[in-house]
Amino acid sequence: FRISQDQIVDQLTKGFDFGLALGGGYEIQDLGLLFGMRYNVGIANLSKQDNVDFSLSTFQISVGYFFN
16 A cells, blocks of 8 residues: 655556565574565556556565574
């Protein structure tokens, strides 16, 4: 769901997107480290115009630390 926009974005795009995500992670328990990667591919057409199709896709990398 879109929570904020300016007037041009509101006129040209839809406010809802959906997609699929695929990813994984790795944990090193001795050091308390977490690593992760994820790819999100957008399925919905976000354009309000009939002759334009576009969607959003993202690649994410994460690093974390956990406390015992």
